Amino acid sequence: MNRALTLLRRRLVGSVFVLLIVVIGTFLLLEAAPGDAVDAYIVSTGGDAGMIELLRHRWGLDQSELTRLANYLWALLHLDLGQSVTFSRPIRDVILERLPNTLLLMVSATALSFGLGSALGIYAGARPGSLRDRFLSIGSLALYAVPGFWLGLVLIVVFAVDLRWLPIGGIETLASDKTGLDRAADIAVHLILPVSALGFIYLALYLRMMRAGMAEVWRQDFVLAARAKGLSRRRIVLAHVARNALLPLVTMLGLQSAQMLGGSVVIESVFSVPGLGRLAQEAVASRDTPLLLGIILTSALLVIVINLAVDIAYAFLDPRVGASEAGA
Amino acid sequence: MSGFTISRRTMLSGSAMLLASTAIPTPGWVQTPKKGGRLVLAADSEPRNLNPAIVASNGVFFISSKIVETLAEASYDGKDGLAPRLALSWEGAADGLSVTFKLRDGVKWHDGKPFTSADVAFSALQIWKPLQNLGRTVFKDLASVDTPDDLTAVFKFAKPTPFQLIRNALPALSSVVPKHIYEVGKIEDNPANNAPIGTGPFKFGEYKAGQYYRLTKNTDYWGKDEPYLDEIIYQVLPDRTSAASALEAGEIQLAAFSAVPLADLDRISKVPGLKVITKGYEGLTYQLVVEINHRRKELADVKVRQAIAHAIDKDFVVKTVFLGYAATATGPVPKNDPQFYTADVPTYAFDVAKANALLDEAGYKKGPDGKRFTLKLLPAPYFNETKQFGDYLRQALAAIGIDAELVNNDSAAHIKAVYTDHAFDLAVGPPVFRGDPAISTTILVQSGIPDGVPFSNQGGYKNDALDALIAKASETLDASARTDLYKEFQKAVAADLPLINVAEWSFISVARDTVGNIANNPRWAVSNWADTYLES
Numbered sequence: 001m002n003r004a005l006t007l008l009r010r011r012l013v014g015s016v017f018v019l020l021i022v023v024i025g026t027f028l029l030l031e032a033a034p035g036d037a038v039d040a041y042i043v044s045t046g047g048d049a050g051m052i053e054l055l056r057h058r059w060g061l062d063q064s065e066l067t068r069l070a071n072y073l074w075a076l077l078h079l080d081l082g083q084s085v086t087f088s089r090p091i092r093d094v095i096l097e098r099l100p101n102t103l104l105l106m107v108s109a110t111a112l113s114f115g116l117g118s119a120l121g122i123y124a125g126a127r128p129g130s131l132r133d134r135f136l137s138i139g140s141l142a143l144y145a146v147p148g149f150w151l152g153l154v155l156i157v158v159f160a161v162d163l164r165w166l167p168i169g170g171i172e173t174l175a176s177d178k179t180g181l182d183r184a185a186d187i188a189v190h191l192i193l194p195v196s197a198l199g200f201i202y203l204a205l206y207l208r209m210m211r212a213g214m215a216e217v218w219r220q221d222f223v224l225a226a227r228a229k230g231l232s233r234r235r236i237v238l239a240h241v242a243r244n245a246l247l248p249l250v251t252m253l254g255l256q257s258a259q260m261l262g263g264s265v266v267i268e269s270v271f272s273v274p275g276l277g278r279l280a281q282e283a284v285a286s287r288d289t290p291l292l293l294g295i296i297l298t299s300a301l302l303v304i305v306i307n308l309a310v311d312i313a314y315a316f317l318d319p320r321v322g323a324s325e326a327g328a
Numbered sequence: 329m330s331g332f333t334i335s336r337r338t339m340l341s342g343s344a345m346l347l348a349s350t351a352i353p354t355p356g357w358v359q360t361p362k363k364g365g366r367l368v369l370a371a372d373s374e375p376r377n378l379n380p381a382i383v384a385s386n387g388v389f390f391i392s393s394k395i396v397e398t399l400a401e402a403s404y405d406g407k408d409g410l411a412p413r414l415a416l417s418w419e420g421a422a423d424g425l426s427v428t429f430k431l432r433d434g435v436k437w438h439d440g441k442p443f444t445s446a447d448v449a450f451s452a453l454q455i456w457k458p459l460q461n462l463g464r465t466v467f468k469d470l471a472s473v474d475t476p477d478d479l480t481a482v483f484k485f486a487k488p489t490p491f492q493l494i495r496n497a498l499p500a501l502s503s504v505v506p507k508h509i510y511e512v513g514k515i516e517d518n519p520a521n522n523a524p525i526g527t528g529p530f531k532f533g534e535y536k537a538g539q540y541y542r543l544t545k546n547t548d549y550w551g552k553d554e555p556y557l558d559e560i561i562y563q564v565l566p567d568r569t570s571a572a573s574a575l576e577a578g579e580i581q582l583a584a585f586s587a588v589p590l591a592d593l594d595r596i597s598k599v600p601g602l603k604v605i606t607k608g609y610e611g612l613t614y615q616l617v618v619e620i621n622h623r624r625k626e627l628a629d630v631k632v633r634q635a636i637a638h639a640i641d642k643d644f645v646v647k648t649v650f651l652g653y654a655a656t657a658t659g660p661v662p663k664n665d666p667q668f669y670t671a672d673v674p675t676y677a678f679d680v681a682k683a684n685a686l687l688d689e690a691g692y693k694k695g696p697d698g699k700r701f702t703l704k705l706l707p708a709p710y711f712n713e714t715k716q717f718g719d720y721l722r723q724a725l726a727a728i729g730i731d732a733e734l735v736n737n738d739s740a741a742h743i744k745a746v747y748t749d750h751a752f753d754l755a756v757g758p759p760v761f762r763g764d765p766a767i768s769t770t771i772l773v774q775s776g777i778p779d780g781v782p783f784s785n786q787g788g789y790k791n792d793a794l795d796a797l798i799a800k801a802s803e804t805l806d807a808s809a810r811t812d813l814y815k816e817f818q819k820a821v822a823a824d825l826p827l828i829n830v831a832e833w834s835f836i837s838v839a840r841d842t843v844g845n846i847a848n849n850p851r852w853a854v855s856n857w858a859d860t861y862l863e864s
Contacts, residue, residue, distance in 0.1 A: 035740030039748070042782045043710060043739045044373075045385045046768065047461040049778040058516065086376050087537070088522070097537060153569060161577045168577050169570060174368065174540045174561055175533075269567050274538025278566060287740050 007311060015304045022300045023293055027072070030289045031065050037085045037287040059085045072290060081297070082290040086283075091294040095276065099298065101171050102275035105198065105267070106260045108191055110253065112199030114206050118242075118249055121210020125245070126237045128215055137211070140204035148263055152197040152270035159193060166193055169272035194271040198263055202256060206249055213245030220244075247318055254310035258303045361556045361844055365862035369582035370571040371562035374537065379521040380503035381455045384462045386612060386760075389500070389854035390585065391562055394543055395438075396505060396526030399429060399448070400498040402611045402763070402850045408495055409666060409763075411849070413856070414443070414504055414527060420491025424805040427494050431479040435550045437506045438531045445481040449473035450507035452483065455515060462767060466497045492807040496667075496764035499611065499851055529555035529858035539564055549858065556861035572596055572838075581840040581862070584853040588838045589712065590651045601841050606653065608847025609834035611763060612854070613662045616645070616654075616717060617772070618828040619746065619755040623788045626701055627753060631690040633825040636754075637676035638683035639728045640721065646831055649716045654833035659818040660769055662761050662832040670815040673822035683728045692729075700729040703753040707734070708742055711758055713833070718756050748780040750788070759783050761832075765814050770798045773826040789826040 038055045047055075056062045063071075075082055081091040120140070124133040143151070160168040167173070172186050217223060218241060226236050265277030276295055283292040371390070377383050380392045400418065403411035415429040435443040456463030457470050469489050474482040483494070504527070509520050523532045529549045533542035541562040545555055563580055565571050571587035574580045576599055588596055597604045618636065622628045642656040655663055659673045692700040703725070707718025715736070722732045732754065737745055745751045760783075762768050771777065775790040797820060801813035821827075837853065839846055842863040849855050 033741065034737070034749075035742075035744035037740075039743040040740035042461075043743055044375075044387050045383055045461045046783045047781070048464055049781050051459075051461060051464060052780055088376060088517075094537070156570075156573050161573050164577060168574050168579050169565070170539060170563070174563055175542045175559075270570070272538075272563075272565050272567065272570060274536070274564075278538060285738060285740070 007315065008308065011304075011308050011311070015301075018304065019297060019300055022296055023073070023076070024069070026293055026296045027069050027289065030284070030287065030292060033284075033287065035287060036061050037289070040286045041086070068289075072293065076297075081294040084288055084291040084294075086286045086288045086291065091291050094279070094291065095294055095298055098274055098276045098279050101273055102261070102264055102268070102277060103302075104171075104187070104191065105194055105264055105273060105275060106257070108195040109198035109202070109264075110256070110260060112195055113202040113256075114249070114253060116199075117203040117206025118210045118246065120203075121207040121245075122214065122237065122242045124207065125211040125214030125241075126233075128211070128218075133211070136207065140207045143200050144202075144204035146201065148197060148201055148266045149270050151200065152194070152267055155193045155197055156270070166190075169194075169270075171273050171275075194267050194273055197270070198260065198267045201263065202260070205252065205256070209249055209252060210242075210245055213248055214241050217241045217244045247314070250310055250314055250317065254307040257306040258299075261299050261303065361859065361861035362863055363553075363556050363861070364558050365556075365864070366559040366561060367557050367582065367843065367860065367862060368561045368563055368580045369584065370565045370574060370580050370587045371541065372565060372568075372571070372585070372587050374564055377521050378524050378532075379505065379518075380524075381451050381505045382459050382461075382516070382521065384460055384500050384503070386585070386854055389851075391541055391543075392503075392524050392526070393528070393854045394530040394560060394857050395524045395528045395532050396503045397528045397856055398499055399502040399504065400495075401855050402499040404849060409850070410495065410498060414448070415498075418495065418498070420494065422805070424488030424490060425485050427483040427485075427491060429481045429483070431481060432550060433479055435527050436548055437508075437527055438525045438546060439506075439509075440548075441506065441508055442478075443504075443506075443527050444478040445473075445475035446478075447507045448481040448504055449475050450510065451502075451504045452481075454510070455505065456501060459515065460501065462497070462762070463501050465771075466493065466501055466767060488803060488805055490766075490802070490805050490807070490810055492667075492810055493764050493766050497762075497767060500762055500767075528856050530557075530560060530856075533559070551858045554858040556859065557857070560857070575599075575602060575838055575840070578840075581843050582837065582846075583839075584835065584837045586835040588836070590653055590836070593651070593653075593836060593838070596838055603839055603841055605837040605839060605847050606834075608837060608849065608852030610664050611850035613664060613761045613832050613834050614711075614758045615657060615660075615662060615761055615829055616714065616831040616833065617757050617759055618721065618830060619752070619757045619787055620789070620825075620827055621750060621753050621755075621787045622790075622826070623750065624703070624753050626690075626692060627703075629690050630824060631686045632692065633828065634676060635683040635686040635690070635728060636725065636730075637825060637828050638679045638686065639724045640676075640828070640830055641678040641724070642830055643678070645717060645720060649713050649720060650831065650833055653836060654713075654831045657829035657832050659822040659829055660772065660827075661765060661814065661818050664832070665761065665763070667763075668765060668811055668814045668818075670818055672815070673819045675822070680727050687728060687730075694729045698729055699731045702731040702733060704751070705732040705734050705754045705756070706737065706742060706746055706752045707756040708746075708758060709737060709739055714756050714758050717830070721754070721756065743782050747782045747784070747786045750779075750786055757783070765817065766802055770801075770817070773821055774798050785826070787826070791820075791824060791826065794820050794824070794826070 037059055038052060038061060084091045084094055087094050120136050124136040127133060156168055159166045167190050171190055178186050223240060226240050264275060265281055268275040268278040280295045373387050375388045378388060378392045380388050380396050397413045399413060399415035400410045401413050402409055414432055416432055417430045420427045431445055437443055452473050457467040469485045469487040470483060471486040472484045506525055509525055510518055529546050530543035531546050533544045535541050543560040545558050549555060568589055571583040572592045575583055593604055596602055620627050626632050646654045646656055658671060658675055661669045663669055687700055694700055705718060705722060708714045718734060722734055725732045746755045759772055760768060771784045773785050773789060775795055777784045797817055801810055804810040804813055844861045844863060845859045
C-alpha cells in the first residue's frame with residue numbers, strides 16, 4: 001500500500017505540469033488558427049460592423065490573448081472552467097453532460113477489444129503457426145487496417161438500414177421517457193454498433209500482443225518445468241503461459257486509452273453519439289477556446305487517471321515492479 | 329408565384345416523372361389531414377440561441393419558427409406573396425413614414441398571457457432594430473411604434489422607408505416575442521432565448537444537447553383545429569451520410585435543408601415510401617457567386633472580369649456540381665424572384681476563345697509557360713457545392729491561362745481571410761437572396777462598408793454610379809419605380825461585374841410518403857407547420 005501511495009504522490013505532481021503544458025499549448029494552437037468565435041458564429045447569421053463589435057465585446061474577444069490566457073488560468077486555479085461562448089452555459093455542465101457517454105463508449109470498446117483480443121490471442125497463441133492462428137492474425141489485421149468511419153458506416157448499412165436489427169445511432173431512443181432498467185437496456189442496444197466499430201479496430205492490437213507474448217513465454221524454462229511435471233496442455237496455456245503474457249497487455253491498456261479517446265471522435269460523429277469527441281470537434285469549428293480547453297483538460301485528466309490506475313494495478317499484479325520503476 | 333426555376337431543369341431531366349409528381353402544386357386537392365402523431369426529422373446543426381427575433385437565420389427558423397411566429401409568412405398565392413400570421417393586414421403611408429399593422433385577436437402566448445400590440449412594439453424597438461442581424465439594417469430608421477389599441481401597431485420611421493421593403497422583410501425579420509418575458513434583465517441573457525416562448529402552434533419542450541429538440545403541441549393555438557401533429561422531434565445528425573440512412577431505416581420521416589446530399593438523391597428517390605421534394609424553398613434562394621478582390625490590378629480591369637465570366641460554363645456547373653438541382657444565374661437577383669428579376673441584362677456565354685481574346689486585349693499576354701498571371705482562389709467551405717465549384721473554377725481559369733491557387737479553409741478561417749483580411753483574389757461565396765435586394769444583396773457591391781462585415785463588398789469595389797443607384801432605390805417609395813431601379817441595378821452589376829453570379833440553388837427535402845402538407849409555401853421548412861400532418 002505504501003508503495004502505491006508514493007507512486008500516487010509522485011505522479012500527481014508530474015501530472016499538474018503535464019496539464020499546464022497541455023492547457024497553454026492548446027490555447028496557443030487555437031489562437032494561431034485563423035478566425036475567432038465571432039467569425040465562426042457570423043457564418044450562419046451575417047451581421048453589420050456594430051453587431052460584430054458587440055459580440056466580440058460580449059464574448060471577451062476584444063481583450064488581448066495574454067489577458068485571456070491569464071484570466072483562464074486564474075479561473076482554473078479556482079477550479080472554474082469558465083463559460084462556453086457558443087453554448088452560453090458553464091463549461092463544466094456541458095462537459096459533464098457528455099462525459100458519461102464517451103466513458104461508456106470507451107470502457108465498453110476497451111473491454112471488447114481487450115477481452116476478446118486477449119482471448120483470441122490465447123486461442124491463436126496456444127498453437128502458433130496453425131490454421132486458426134493464421135486466420136485470426138490476418139482477420140484481425142484486416143480489421144485494424146480498416147478506417148473507423150468506414151467500418152461504422154458498413155455496420156449501419158447492414159444492421160440498421162438493411163436488417164433493421166439495431167438502431168442507426170444516438171445513445172438512446174429519442175424522447176422515449178424510459179427509466180431504470182428499460183433505459184439501461186435501451187442504451188445497451190444503442191451501444192452495440194458504435195462499440196463494435198471502435199472495439200474491433202483495436203482488437204488486433206491485443207490479439208497480436210497476446211500471441212507474441214505467449215510465443216515468448218513458451219520458450220521459458222518454467223514452461224518446460226510445468227510440462228515435465230506432466231500438466232495438461234490446457235492448464236499450461238491458461239495458468240502459466242497466458243497469465244505471464246497478460247502483463248504487457250495491461251500496460252497497453254493505459255497507453256491505448258488516449259487513442260481510444262481519439263478514435264471516439266470519429267465514431268461519435270458517425271453514430272451521432274453525444275460525447276466529448278464530437279463536442280471537441282464542434283468546439284474547434286466554432287473556435288470556442290475555453291470549451292476546447294475544458295475538453296482537453298478533461299481528456300488529459302482521464303488519460304492520466306487511467307494510466308495511474310494501470311500502474312497501481314501493475315504494481316499489485318507483478319511484485320517485481322517497484323514504485324521507482326513505474327515512475328515513467 | 330411564377331414558375332419555379334430551380335426545379336425546372338430537374339423536371340426535364342431523366343428522373344423527371346417521380347420528381348414532377350411531387351413538385352407540382354396540387355390546388356384543390358383535398359385530403360382531410362389526420363390528427364396526432366410524432367414527426368421525427370433530421371437537424372444537422374444545433375443553434376445555441378433559438379430566439380428568431382435576435383438571430384434571423386435559417387438554422388434558427390428551422391426550429392423556432394414553429395414556436396415563435398412572425399407578423400406575416402410567405403405564400404404562393406397571397407397578395408404580394410404574403411399570408412397573414414400575427415398581423416391580419418399591413419398598410420404603408422404614402423409618405424413612407426409609417427406602416428400600420430392590424431393584429432390578430434384572441435392570440436395567447438404559450439404561458440397563457442394575451443398577445444397585444446405592446447409585444448409587437450417591444451420586439452420591433454428593443455430587439456429587431458438594435459439586436460437583430462438583419463433588422464439592424466432594415467429597421468434602422470424606425471423611430472417609434474404607436475399602439476392606439478391592443479390590436480393596432482403603427483410603425484413610425486424617422487426617414488421615408490419603402491413599404492415594399494418592410495413588406496418583403498416580414499417573413500424573415502418580424503418574429504414577435506413576449507414583452508412580459510423579455511422586459512426583465514438583459515435581452516441577450518434571457519433564458520427564453522434557449523427555451524423560446526411564442527404564440528406558435530408548437531411549444532418548446534426540451535433540448536438534449538447533441539441529441540434532440542422536442543416541440544409539443546400548443547392546444548391553445550389560434551388556428552382552428554391546428555396544429556395536427558402532437559410532437560415534432562429534431563434528431564441531431566451531424567454526419568452528412570446519416571440522414572439518408574436514418575430515412576431508409578425509418579427512424580426519421582423527413583430530412584429538410586438538403587440533409588441528404590445531392591449525390592444520394594437519385595438512389596434515395598427509388599426507395600419505396602420516400603419522396604424527393606424540390607419545392608418549398610423558393611423564398612430561401614442561395615446564389616453561387618465569384619467574389620472578386622478589385623485591389624488586384626488585373627482584376628480591377630473589367631475586361632479581365634468579363635474574360636473570367638466567359639470562361640465559366642454555367643450549364644456545366646449546374647449539371648455537374650449541382651446534378652441539375654439548380655439554375656444558371658444572369659445577375660444579382662435570382663430568376664425565381666417574382667418581383668424584381670429581369671433577364672434583360674448583359675450576358676456572358678461560355679466562350680474560351682473570346683475570354684482569351686479579352687485577356688490579350690487587356691494586355692495580359694500568355695507567358696512562355698502558357699500562363700498569364702496567378703490568383704489566389706478561396707472557395708467557401710459551407711457547402712459541398714461551393715467547394716466543388718472552386719475545383720471547377722480552377723480548371724476553367726487554367727483554360728484561359730490564369731493559374732489559380734486553391735486555398736481551403738474552415739468556415740471561421742474563410743470568413744476572416746475574405747471579409748476581414750482581404751487575403752484573396754477570387755473567392756466563391758453563397759450569399760442568400762432574401763426577397764428584396766435591399767436586405768442583403770446590394771451590400772455585396774456597395775462601397776464604404778467597414779472591414780470585417782461578412783457577406784458584403786470586401787473586394788474594394790467602388791462604383792459611384794452604382795452607389796448612387798442603390799442609394800436612390802433605398803429612398804424610392806413607389807413600389808414599381810423602386811422595382812425598376814432594381815432592374816437597372818441588375819443591369820449595371822451584370823455589365824461591370826463587381827462579382828460574377830454563376831448559379832442559383834435552394835434546398836431539397838426528402839420525406840416519407842406519410843408526411844402531408846409538405847412544401848405548401850415558399851419558405852416551408854422555416855414556416856410554422858401548423859397544417860403539417862402524418863398519415864398513420
